[in-house]
Amino acid sequence: MSGERFSSALENADDRIVAGRAADGDAAAFAVLVRRYTPMMRAYARRILPGSAEVDDVVQDTFITAWAQLPELENLERVKSWLMRITSRKAVDRLRSSRPHADIDLVEPVASPAATPPRRAEALASVAALSAALKELPDAQRECWVLRELGDYGYDEIAEELDLPLSTVRGLLARARKYIIVRMEQWR
């Protein structure tokens, strides 16, 4: 295979093959993973750390950890969800270091009247509405919701990750959902 054809084959290869090469030390294969999943990891980290300048640091740290730990990853075809897991762990670490632990906000979110999303095509408007509602949530509610719904965490995993009692996590999630569906109903 010529160099160019080869790199395109690697660029298009499935996760298991690419991650397997990276696990064996092939930096070019690891670069493929970086290109493939950086946007998704950034987007996910941004939902956990909205408005933060640390999103790129989180993603970079994630890749460095991933490179070191890839040889131990048993299901190489699950590299994408594995990377997402490391991303949320790193993002949560940043949260912890940036605010005092006791800050489990009991405050209720306040909807700003100016936050009405533009009415475009229905689906787009709904996505924009959800996005806006999420931004209005207090941090702890948002973090729980993002880990559960975007990160596919179980309740117990969220409790462990955020170092909160399970009952608190359930309560935060219930309040987050309540707020989001009421807010979205208002925008429908």
Added chain:
Amino acid sequence: MTGEPDYDLKTLGVEPEELDGFTLEDLTDYLDEGRTPPNPAIEESAGCRLALDALERLRALTPELLAADVAAEPATDEGWVQGILAGIALDARAGRRIPLTEEVPGRDLGITEGAIRGLIRAAETAVPGVLVGRCFIDGEVEEFGVPVRIRLEIGVAFGTPIPASVELLRTEIAARLRTHTGLNVTGIDISVRDVSAPIVVAGGEPAWPEPAGSEPTREIHSLDINPEDNR
């Protein structure tokens, strides 16, 4: 929804008094369980049905949110990729040290496991349409001359004649290892783990060439043909 006039008239409520005594948490758990077994008290409550609909709409929207977020991220530029590669420890994959010759006092010649994996991967350049994935060297390689087996996974491009290509790759790897290492290779096991998506040829079904008289490849442990899984 015929015969349920109040269904449309009711507005969405999220408190137990609006949900016939259920909490939104109960309804979320009920949805998580796939609404099975059906709970008539929930299913027959107009308030619960409205809230369930809202929760389901939200759930359906979540992947779209992530997709929209991803699309809004800037393209990954090459400087970013190179920055990450600069930060990783490339020597972390050296692995075991493998002697290249019989032990001779005062002389020491060896190669790393990582370098041997590199040699194995490089064999793919001789076999069109094949990409080597993970590979393992099984055996006590730290001792010269001990029998070892090579185990590797490959992906092949759709349309590649698999048995012939696997055979060619095996021959190529054996030759390279013989030339460059002192490894006593007793076998090379190759598993095809991925067949990449077919390239649609204009005016016909994509062909799957099968060379006549090719031997069944008993060394192929698993043959996962799932073009949909392939990105």
